[in-house]
Amino acid sequence: MATQPALSLRQAGQEWLLSCAEHPALTQKAWDADDLAPIPTGTHWRVAEAPLAGSMDAVKRIGHHRVGPVLADVTQSTAWWLLPPDLDDELDDVRQLTVYPVGWVLRCPPALFPVRGRVWMERPDGSGRLTDPTLLGAAFGPGGPQLPAEAFG
Structure with missing residues (x-):
């Protein structure tokens, strides 16, 4: 079935998010109630906030695979x-x-579905892959990417 691999990746992403939560059971309970769950930054990731439109362009510049x-x-x-x-x-x-x-808290929906207007534009896939800050900075830098095209794959 064509949707099975995608569903498996989303489930793996969901499990990874739960592993990043301070209290996985409370996180799952929030998601079961269609609520956002607080996941603090630090141990597993840091967070950079950006305008949504610019982020959509940056994803295209960097490439979905990176x-x-x-x-x-x-x-x-x-x-x-x-x-x-x-x-x-x-x-x-x-x-x-x-x-x-x-220590800053990101209020997250599950990887499987959106909650209260929040949706994973790029879902966690369970691998733990995070965006390279050098690529992100280059994609948002003045005039777009500042690295050679080869750096973006």
């Missing part, structure tokens, strides 16, 4: 990029991005 999870809120026209937890100051000069500190 992008980690990206959460979108269509009611706020905002997106949140999941980045490596050891992120330093690589994105400090990118005006369109706001990088949140360790």
